[in-house]
């Protein structure tokens with residue numbers, strides 16, 4: 001994904017339209033780039049409203065991008081022009097939605113639900129389609145298949161429904177899977193089993209998975225790399241171990257500090273002051289500066305460039321740039337050290 005932007009124009013009144021005023025824009029996603037290798041799980045983290053799910057929808061081309069391009073296996077995907085590329089893209093990129101209770105047609109049996117996309121993308125002999133559907137159900141942990149095949153969604157539990165939705169997505173053997181908060185509506189006791197499935201799809205089937213969640217503890221288990229989003233942009237990206245254990249960007253530090261850790265009583269929380277800014281009136285300079293406890297004068301004027309650190313973390317913060325190294329040191333002494341995770 002290169003330079004993704006998704007801006008939504010806000011509907012304006014008749015008078016504003018007559019006066020020729022430009023409609024305001026909600027900049028839900030504002031310049032996001034990343035790549036996911038085959039067999040990799042990339043976690044996309046951030047608070048509600050930061051643009052995570054819109055990014056996922058844009059990867060699937062379910063929302064029209066304002067700007068940016070998608071490349072699958074090195075090829076630009078121009079879905080508007082090329083019908084055959086469109087069909088291949090629909091097979092290559094699949095999604096598992098958050099809510100399994102609404103993701104399935106209540107009139108379809110389990111087998112019919114899983115067969116439907118297979119019949120679209122692999123027209124041909126029915127036996128082969130059935131074999132694919134059975135394989136997908138088994139991979140999703142619904143074995144023996146005969147026990148589930150003829151059941152309807154209302155006869156299944158939440159965990160079983162999500163497994164059917166997963167089987168429906170992997171039945172066409174996609175290269176890329178977008179998992180948008182796939183366990184947040186499930187009981188804690190069955191989350192681990194579902195997450196283990198995603199891990200096996202990446203490891204055994206070579207799928208590239210974009211795992212969108214605000215549950216950072218599940219990212220530690222599942223992801224190789226993690227990207228932290230704030231107000232439509234990625235502010236920190238890097239290996240999951242580094243980003244989750246030693247975050248560098250002040251927002252990422254505050255986010256990680258909010259994760260409860262077992263047996264760590266008295267651990268310092270870092271509540272952020274101020275409100276989440278309105279995506280229609282994005283602050284100048286660093287978008288995080290109105291809430292940042294270590295903001296410097298430059299932060300409200302100049303957007304920080306991304307800096308690659310030796311740990312592999314890519315961070316957009318003025319504290320990382322050489323020209324601000326002294327200020328960074330001062331800020332670090334007074335502020336960042338306060339933020340450091342204990």
Ligand code: SF4
Pocket residue numbers: 249250251286287288289290292293294295296299304316317318319
């Ligand atoms: Fe804070 Fe400035 Fe870094 Fe933004 S650029 S996170 S305001 S220190």
